Amino acid sequence: MIYLDNAATTRIGKNSLKRFIDSNERYYGNPSSLHSYGYECEKILKECRKTFGEFIGASPDEVYFTSGGTESNNMAIFGSIKKYECVEVLYSDIDHPSIIGPVEELKKRGVDAIPVVTDNTGSLNLVDLETKLTDRTVLCIFTHVNSELGTLQDMEKICSIIKNCNKSARIHFDCVQSFGKINIDVSRCKVDTLSFSGHKIHGPKGIGGIYVRKGSGLKPIVFGGGQESGLRPGTEPLPLIESFAEALILRSETMDAEYGRIKNLRNKLIEGLKNSIEDIRINSAEKCSPYILNVSIKDIKGEVLLHYLERDKIFISTGSACSSKDKTVDNVVSRLDRDTAYSDGTIRMSFGMFNDETENTFVLEKITEYVNEIRKITRGI
CATH class of the missing domain: 3.90.1150.10 (Aspartate Aminotransferase, domain 1)
Incomplete structure (x- = not known):
């Protein structure tokens, strides 16, 4: 074949699969449990979070685990909007359905969603972006690598343009196709949130994450327990997280x-x-x-x-x-x-x-x- x-999606790597199986057998406890076994699982979770933070130049407490890129994109989009009336969102209309779908929902709720022009290669027109930015712009949503064309946007330059025009506008990048393949350094970039996913880099399905810059004030869109600092409640799937971390360790080396x-x-x-x-x-x-x-x-x-x-x-x-x-x-x-x-x-x-x-x-x-x-x-x- x-x-x-x-x-x-990708075939899971051998080391990632091995760690998933090992974690299910040895570290199946709930990281939120108060007993010593739960604490042991929590330590592993913290170590995994550190692995992801170091990979993109972020603090470990700026990394949150989700079920995948689609959930992360929805969190970033809906969690950034405080009100739906008299606000604007900028986006690209050739992006992934997990971006376009939420944008269409925002339109139904009264948000003005304005597409930024792209050329025939899928590259954003930066002059058009700058022209369309106003004081009503609350969120800009773009994709680092287009999932169909492979077009690579200049994330650092785009973020700089947006923040220079409107410092309060939040910026989200879908990095599902670039994470673990192309260098991302949030310490050099003014992005507020970015999404990533395990099964795109030979990790397991059903696990992803979102980077949330400190002070961005992202709101939760799901409510329940206090896991992931309350931003994404629900018991953390430690075997999936460990397996994803193993895949990322390999990517960092190669x-x-x-x-x-x-x-x-x-x-x-x-x-x-x-x-x-x-x-x-x-x-x-x-x-x-x-x-x-x-x-x-x-x-x-x-x-x-x-x-x-x-x-x-x-x-x-x-x-x-x-x-x-x-x-x-x-x-x-x-x-x-x-x-x-x-x-x-x-x-x-x-x-x-x-x-x-x-x-x-x-x-x-x-x-x-x-x-x-x-x-x-x-x-x-």
Whole structure:
């Protein structure tokens, strides 16, 4: 099997899985319990929190654990809005459904949600951003790495522009696709909150987190116990947190080398596709995460090619898995490029630590073969 849908989810790493099993067997106590065993589990929880804080240049008490990126995004968005009338939110309308969904809900509650213009590569227009910032802007929501195109936004520069125009505006970045892959340092950036998720970096599903800058005053959106300093009540799933921490430890040790290795894989595949297939567009621009490659191929259907490749146990996608079953949601490329001859033939290949050169060669061979086969039908050759 060749799995190239790592932007949707990843295969859990061996060390991460081992730590999950070990934690379930040895440290299944409740970290909030008053007895010594609960205290022992609480110490492990604190150590994990420290691991995450150090990784992004934050204090451990600025890190909160959640069920994943979607919950973290919802916490950041709804927890930042104190009132719904006479306020504005800026966002990008090509972002993940876990951003767009909450924004649509804010609109229903009376918030003015204003999209910031992006170019055809998905990069934010910073002049448009600055123009649209007003004293009514209470929250700006953007994504560090676009989940479909891989477009990498300049988080530090965007935050600086926002704070220079409106110091009280809060800034949230969805870092689910960049966390553990691209360096993030909140000590150098004016971001107020950012989200991350375990299953995108070969950790377990069902665990994520949110960074909340001290003094930001984020409100809880779920109520109950006092866990996670009252911001996210509920018994902490220590085995998942430990497993996620183990995955992050591996990323911290290998991130730079892995970045270069993945970039080399992606660039070779791009070169091969360009040389082998006519009428192909590379939608992932130069300023993109190497972990995501989005291409559009003229006169084919991306979904058809996806199913052809399945026959060889090659698994890719046509866009975000979180919107794939919603037929009212188009892929990002179709919103940026109205040439349906190309945009209908959009596929996304996303890389992880288990992909290698041998797979690349076979994938290129099969994509070329099936594009030619499909075009014989669509072009009537």
